[in-house]
Amino acid sequence: MTQFTTLCHSEQRYTAYYGTFAHTPNLGNLEVLPNTLLGVDQNGIIDFIISVEPPIENEIEFENLKSIVINNSSIKLSPNDIDIISIVDNVNSFFFPGFIDTHIHAPQFPNNGIFGNSTLLDWLETYTFPLESSFKDLEIAENIYTKVVNRTLMNGTTTASYYATIHTNATNLLADLCLKLGQRAFIGKVCMNQNSPDHYIETFDQCKESTLNVINHIKKMNPTGDLINPVLTPRFAGSCTDDLLKWLGELRKKGDYHCQTHLSENHKEIEWITNMFPQYKNYTDIYYQNNLLSSKTTLAHCIHLSDEEMNILKLTNSGVSHCPTSNSSITSGEAKIRWLLNNNINVSLGTDCSGGFTPSILEVAKHALLVSRHLVMKSSNDAEKLSSADVLYLATMGGAKVLNIDNNVGCFKRGMKFDCLQININSKNSNIDTFEFQNPNWSLNNGIDKFKDLIDKWLFNGDDRNIERVWVNGRCIINK
Numbered sequence: 001m002t003q004f005t006t007l008c009h010s011e012q013r014y015t016a017y018y019g020t021f022a023h024t025p026n027l028g029n030l031e032v033l034p035n036t037l038l039g040v041d042q043n044g045i046i047d048f049i050i051s052v053e054p055p056i057e058n059e060i061e062f063e064n065l066k067s068i069v070i071n072n073s074s075i076k077l078s079p080n081d082i083d084i085i086s087i088v089d090n091v092n093s094f095f096f097p098g099f100i101d102t103h104i105h106a107p108q109f110p111n112n113g114i115f116g117n118s119t120l121l122d123w124l125e126t127y128t129f130p131l132e133s134s135f136k137d138l139e140i141a142e143n144i145y146t147k148v149v150n151r152t153l154m155n156g157t158t159t160a161s162y163y164a165t166i167h168t169n170a171t172n173l174l175a176d177l178c179l180k181l182g183q184r185a186f187i188g189k190v191c192m193n194q195n196s197p198d199h200y201i202e203t204f205d206q207c208k209e210s211t212l213n214v215i216n217h218i219k220k221m222n223p224t225g226d227l228i229n230p231v232l233t234p235r236f237a238g239s240c241t242d243d244l245l246k247w248l249g250e251l252r253k254k255g256d257y258h259c260q261t262h263l264s265e266n267h268k269e270i271e272w273i274t275n276m277f278p279q280y281k282n283y284t285d286i287y288y289q290n291n292l293l294s295s296k297t298t299l300a301h302c303i304h305l306s307d308e309e310m311n312i313l314k315l316t317n318s319g320v321s322h323c324p325t326s327n328s329s330i331t332s333g334e335a336k337i338r339w340l341l342n343n344n345i346n347v348s349l350g351t352d353c354s355g356g357f358t359p360s361i362l363e364v365a366k367h368a369l370l371v372s373r374h375l376v377m378k379s380s381n382d383a384e385k386l387s388s389a390d391v392l393y394l395a396t397m398g399g400a401k402v403l404n405i406d407n408n409v410g411c412f413k414r415g416m417k418f419d420c421l422q423i424n425i426n427s428k429n430s431n432i433d434t435f436e437f438q439n440p441n442w443s444l445n446n447g448i449d450k451f452k453d454l455i456d457k458w459l460f461n462g463d464d465r466n467i468e469r470v471w472v473n474g475r476c477i478i479n480k
């Protein structure tokens with residue numbers, strides 16, 4: 001990477017990045033833009049994306065480069081508009097939109113990989129509640145939350161929708177950390193006032209007070225909401241009384257808040273919850289009747305939905321967080337993602353740490369692809385397969401749609417925020433082996449196809465070692 005900086009410009013207008021950009025603006029469509037210059041303004045917003053031919057070599061001088069760009073440009077740029085141009089090697093490196101993790105339990109992070117042979121309900125009792133209840137101690141919370149935010153950023157998660165715990169102070173601290181470390185985040189104070197252990201439960205009144213406290217804290221610390229936002233978080237219907245769900249639904253409507261919860265994860269859970277709430281038609285109806293479903297609601301799992309329940313999601317424009325790593329680990333099942341997508345339901349990916357064992361959305365994307373093939377092995381319906389372009393879409397633009405931030409992030413487009421990863425296939429200690437004959441030659445017709453093969457190699461063999469820089473809102477927050 002070469003960086004050219006001018007000496008004495010009085011005001012900086014753009015930081016520009018030159019190289020190959022790849023993104024999935026639509027489901028199944030991986031678009032590759034070689035020899036491209038992308039300009040980011042001082043507010044972190046993408047202002048121009050232009051193709052610059054002939055390809056620029058690293059040796060070219062900054063002023064020459066600017067004159068090529070300006071002569072070539074279809075937009076109006078003057079020579080003083082660009083102050084920094086960062087050029088990235090065109091063959092082994094590329095820019096990709098930041099990953100969006102729409103379902104992650106920050107306090108469960110120490111348990112990643114520890115789940116034995118448990119399934120959901122005994123897993124909650126054995127592993128999860130004891131760990132989460134320890135977050136009344138702020139020192140424990142600070143230590144673990146700092147690790148989670150750093151680890152997910154190193155893995156390219158530029159936006160995360162977090163479950164915290166029932167504790168007000170620890171949840172506020174998670175919000176403070178995300179703001180400080182620069183990660184875009186939705187922060188959910190978990191609500192649970194029934195069917196929970198004595199050491200980890202709150203009353204209805206305590207829940208109301210702590211929920212409002214966290215919302216106020218976030219609004220005060222980041223008034224524009226350009227980085228941190230609150231998300232109402234009833235843990236799941238099983239741990240909330242009817243009156244608590246109703247209060248949360250009214251609050252959601254009044255404040256137009258985001259909301260997240262779990263839905264239809266495990267057969268035993270579904271039976272337990274539908275018996276607990278006999279006045280509702282089905283599990284989904286509990287959330288629907290209590291006004292918890294909207295285009296700003298994320299429902300984790302949705303594995304065993306009936307047609308009737310899927311239609312409620314469609315009607316309310318609620319989004320799904322698909323968590324294939326978790327669903328395989330604690331043996332919950334295989335979500336029918338193609339069926340949801342064919343019904344125009346927005347779907348995204350969640351690590352669901354620590355039901356899932358990895359903090360990496362890239363790894364979850366591989367698992368989503370594999371789980372879709374397990375469904376095909378049972379149904380023999382090839383159409384259920386998810387392609388690599390499909391799962392990369394779920395990891396980025398799909399997440400933006402589910403969280404209702406698709407006007408701001410998810411792909412590279414004029415007017416969107418620059419939330420971006422710089423990927424290097426041949427980074428230090430990379431797990432990916434490339435061979436000369438696999439390098440794309442941009443002057444040949446098959447350059448783009450060859451590059452798409454490299455993206456597949458990255459999807460299946462890459463990891464955090466290939467992520468060299470991470471930006472959120474145009475700010476570089478990881479530079480390895």
Ligand SMILES: O=c1[nH]c(=O)c2nc[nH]c2[nH]1
Pocket residue numbers: 105120124128235236262265326352355
């Ligand atoms: O994957 C899950 N993780 C949890 O922490 C949880 N709580 C209720 N249901 C849950 N599912």
Ligand SMILES: [Zn+2]
Pocket residue numbers: 103105262300352355
């Ligand atoms: Zn979960």
